[in-house]
Amino acid sequence: MRIGIVCPYSFDIPGGVQNHVTDLAEALIGLGHRVSVLAPADEDSPLPEYVVPAGRAVPLPYNGSVARIAFGPVSTARVRRWLARGAFDVLHVHEPLTLSISMLAVLSARGPVVATFHTAMTRSRALSAAQGLLQLVLEKITARIAVSALARRVQVEHLDGGAVEIPNGVAVAKFAGAEPLPGWPGPTGAGSGGALGFLGRFTEPRKGFPVLRDAFVPLARNRPGLRLLVAGPGDPDELFAGVPAELHGRITHLGLVSEADKARMLRSVDLYVAPNTGGESFGMILTEAMAAGTPVVASDLDAFRRVLDGGRAGRLFPTGDAAGLRAALAGLLDDPAERDRLAGCATEVVSRYDWPVVARRVLEVYETAIEATDGRVVDAGWTASR
Template sequence: MRIGIVCPYSFDVPGGVQNHIVDLAEALIGLGHEVSVLAPADEDSPLPSYVVPAGRSVPFPYNGSVARITFGPVSTARVRRWLSRGQFDVLHVHEPFVLSLSLLAVLSARGPVVATFHTAMTRSRALAVAQGMLQLVLERITARIAVSALARKLQVEHLDGGAVEIPNGVAVAKFADAEPLPGWPGPCGPGQGGTLGFLGRFTETRKGFGVLRDAFVALAPERPGLRLLVAGPGDQADLYEGVPPELRDRITFLGRVSEEDKARMLRSVDLYVAPNIGGESFGMILTEAMAAGATVVASDLDAFRRVLDGGRAGEIFPTGDAQALRGTLARLLDDPVRRAELSACAQEVVAAFDWPTVARRVLEVYATAIEATDGRVLDEEWIGPT
C-alpha cells in the first residue's frame, strides 16, 4: 500500500507528534508498505529517507506550548505537488485543525483521508469560533483516530462524531535493549541512594518539574546518594532555581538528547517521575519509561492513570503535591520488591503499545477508509504478517 502521512509540526524541533509519526512510518515500512511523510523542515535538515521537507516553519502558540508550523500559498503548492506525485492509497494527517500542512493536505486531498487527533482540548470556545472552517475539514475526513479517551471525548462532544481510540505506540525493544549511561543508575539502598529521572521541557509550567524539584530538595538531605537525572531543552540556570548550592552537584543535566540517548537515559534511572499538572492527552513518556524497565511515578492525571492501568503499572500521587511525591519516592526507593512488582506489571501493560501491534490497528482504519470511499477492501497481505 502507498501511504502518505502529514505532520503539522516542524521536524527541526523534536516533539511527541513528530516522534509518533516517525515510529508509525517505520512500523508500516517494516510491515511491507510504502510510506512518504511530509513535514515542515529546512531543505538541508538531516531527515529519514522517507520524510519530504516542506520548508522552514514559524513559531505559533498552541495548547500551552509553542508549535513550529508552516502555512500559506507556497506550502499549499508543495502539499499539492507531493500528493500528485505520491498517488497514495490513503492519506493520513495528524492534528488537521492546526494551521499547518495537515489542514492544507485535507483540503487538497481527493482520496480517502484518515486523521489522528493527539490533543485533548476540552474548551470549545475556539472550536465554536472556527466551526465553519472546521466543518469543511471534517467533511473531507473519511475516518478519525484519537490517541486517548480524552482526545476522543473532544470528537464526541464538540465535533459531532466519534473516533477509533488507538494509543501512541512505543518501540519496546529499542528501550528495553538500550545500554544505561556510564555510571548510572548507581546503588539504591534503604535510606541512601537512588536515581530519579525527568525528561521534557522543565521550564513549561504544565510539565510540573517544580513539583519534582521541591520533592527532591526535601528528600535529598535524608538520602546522601540520591541523584536526579534531567534531560530536555532549557537553560541549566533555570534548572537549579530553588535548589540549595550543596545539592546542585547531585542534579545532572543532559540537555536535549537524541532518541538513542533518551532510551539510554531512561535505562539509567530507578524511578522515572512524571509530575505533570495538566494538558496531557496520553503520556508517551510513561510508556517509554515502562519499556525501559524504570519504575514509573506519575501525577494523578486521567491520561496517566489510564496508561498505568489505574496504578497497577506505576505509582500515582496527587497532582501538584510535592510533599506527597516526596513520600512516594522515599517509600519506593526503600522497597525493591515493590519496584520489581510495578516493573513486571508495566512490561505486561506496555506490550499492548508496541508499535507493530499499534500499526496493525491503524491499518484496519485505513482499510475502513478505503472501503468507504470507493469500495476497495484491504487485502490480508497489506496488513502484514502477524
C-alpha cells in the first residue's frame, strides 16, 4: 500500500505527535508498505529518509502550549506537489483541525482520507474564526481515529461523527533494551536514596513540574541520597526556582534529549513521575516509562488512569496535590517489592500498545477508508473496542 502521512507540527522540535508519526511510519514500513511523511521542517534539517520537509514553521498557541506549524500559499503548493508525486492509496493526516499542512492536505486530497485526533479540544481561537474551513475539512475526512476515549468523545459529541479509538503506540523493545545513564539510578535504601525522573517542558504549567518540585524538596531533606533527573527544554534558572540552594546538586538537568537518550533516561530512575495538571488526552510518556520497566507515579487524570489500567499498572495521586505525591513517592521508594509488582503489571499492560500491534489496527482503518468510495465519514464504532 502507498501511504502518505502528514504531521502538522515541526520536526525541528520533538513532540508527542511527531514521535507518533515517525514510529507509525517505521512500523508500517516494517510491515512492507511504502510510506512518505510530510512535515514542517527546514530544508537542511536532519530527517529520516521517508520524511519530506514542508518548509519552516511558525509558532501558534495551541492546547495550552505552543505548536510550530506551516500554513499559507507556499505551504499549499508544497502539499499539492507532494500529493501529486505520491499518488497515495490513502492519506493519513494528524490533527487536521489545526491551521496547518494537515488541514491543507485534507482540502487538497482527492482520495480516501484518514484523520487521527490526538487532543480533546473542541475548538481553538484560530478555528473559531474559520468555521467554513472546519466544515469543509470534516466533510472530506473518510475515517477518523482518536487516540483516547476523551478524544473520541469530542468526535461524537462536538464534531458530528464517530471514531475508532486506537491508542498511541510505543516501541517496547527500544525502551526495554536501553542502557541506563552512567551512575544512575544509584542505591535505594529505606529512608535514604532513590532516583526520580521527569520529562517535559518544565516551564509549561500543565506539565505540573511545580507539583513535583514541592514534593521533592521536603522528601529530599529527609532522604540524603534522593536525586531528580529532568529531561526537556527550558531555562535551568526556572528549573531551580523554589529549590533551596543546598538541594541544587541533587537535581540533574539533561536538557533536550534524543529519542535514544530518552529511553536511557527512563531506564535510569527508580520512579517516573507525571505530575501533569490537565490537557492530556492519552499519556505517551507513561507507556514509554512502562516499556522501560520503570514504575510510574502519575496524576489522577482520566487519560492517565486509563493508560495505567485504573491504577493497577502505576500509582495515582490526587492531581495537583504535592503532599499526596510526596506520600506516594516515599512509600514506593521504601518498598522495592511493590515497585517490582507495578513494573510487572505495566509490562503486561503496555504490550497492547506495542507499535506492530497498533499499526495493524491502523491498517484496518485504511482498508475501510479505501472501501468507502463515496467519501462519507466512516462510523467505525464496530472496531473501537478491539
